[in-house]
Amino acid sequence: MNDGKIIELFFERSDEAIIELSEKYGRLAISLARNILGDEGEAEECVNDAYLAAWNNIPPERPSALGAYLCGIVRNLSYSRLRRQSAAKRRPEALIALDELSEVIPSSESVDGAAEAKVLSDAIDRFLGTLAADDRAIFLRRYWFSDSVSDIAARLNRRPHYISVRLSRIRGRLKKFLTNEGITI
């Protein structure tokens, strides 16, 4: 079923909406939550919460890209949950990926986190626009979906080493891009 029809089901307040959403994007959403949380059970809970949030928000919202919309909710909920679990001393894939990215983003002492995040977000958007589609996919699978290097390699039918090298080069380009734009966080 295409996204438009699923959204129509939400607008009709039909239970089928959740079923179809789950059919189409459930696996992706679980994978994302699992990468961030490192735990299957919690990932499932998180995705269920995301379905409820989607149900509550559509309508009035009418997302242009339903999969990205659901994943955005899952990602936010997963990181919220992860923050609450900081004492558990886990090292899920998401934190490993974040450390990689953190190394190439220049630091500042500013305390206005929200404003800085917006500036950085816009800059990353522009940077992504300069990348080829496959590089963009590799970057986002690693740092947005928190996929492991091995998973990305399997997905793209490439060797893990190839993906690691590509990521390293993309991070290098990002660092140069941000430096040229004078962006620090």
Place this chain on the structure above:
Amino acid sequence: MKNEKIIEALGGIDPRYIAEAAEYSPAPSGVRVRPSHRRIALVAACAALMLVTLIFTLPMMMPLSTPESTPESGEIELVGLWSEYLLGGGDKIASEGALVEAWLRNISTEGYERYESRHTIAPEYVGEKLGDVEVYNRLYRYLDDTVSGEEYLDAEIFRIKGVAPAVSFCLRYTEQGEALTTTHYYVFYNKDASYRDLDDLRASLAAETYFSVGDNAVYATPASSETVDLTRYGLDEDLAASLSEIFLTVDGESIDRFDSSLFTDCRSQLQINVSLISDGSPYAHVYVLENGHLVYASKNGWEVFFIGTDRTDEIIRLVRRNGEKQWNNVTGIYAKPE
């Protein structure tokens, strides 16, 4: 704090890019460079060194290569990680992809020393309690061969429903450690387990319950003295069910010694992705060799059985006739032994 800002910044990027990445898949054609036999041999060596290998990196073409080859230096980045099966964390991959450190777990109680663990199993598969043990956990750094975070923890062991405890069981810690929970069931498997024949393997591992066939298979045949022709076939539910039925019923005696010539001396082979989680392998492969052998390859090693050329031909034909052809590549990785 910096990470929080990055999380927030990434959350605000254009949804079109997210949608693109969510659905992105490579073009199906074109030559792909697969891992060379040297690299794979190194992976195998690393795996042996680690003692425990959650890291199941038997790439698609390992059997056609020569496992005895000398590793090249500086290639440990090929080690992969199925992180979703880890609980408690502690495993760390460097940005280059190399496994830097991992928590290793061994039971120190006498009689169980050969059991190791890397992943968990769902509670519904947990059977009766078998006893109490002590587990030695430590954080091992591969790069400089050092151990830290050592701890001895008490735990209870339980049968995995239907599975012979001599092969595998699960364990729940009764005290909290650095990198694990007291609520999950960690599968421990016996590194020394072996099987008389396929019946013995299936019975020992409760294959009726835990065995499943994945959604694709790769057919390989040498294209020249140095290259191999690979074709991947998608397996729909009916075909996967047919293959499961064959694997759950076919007879075959175990071959004692693993011999790479089994692979290199056959004209073609089929690799099928399977799962048999009760032996400690979330992912494994079954290789069907045209010369009548069936190989079950898990992270515990290789189990080779002779099932006869009629049966291997039947399986290969079944997949080639009914599978959905997904891609075809010729790669330069085939190396027949001198």
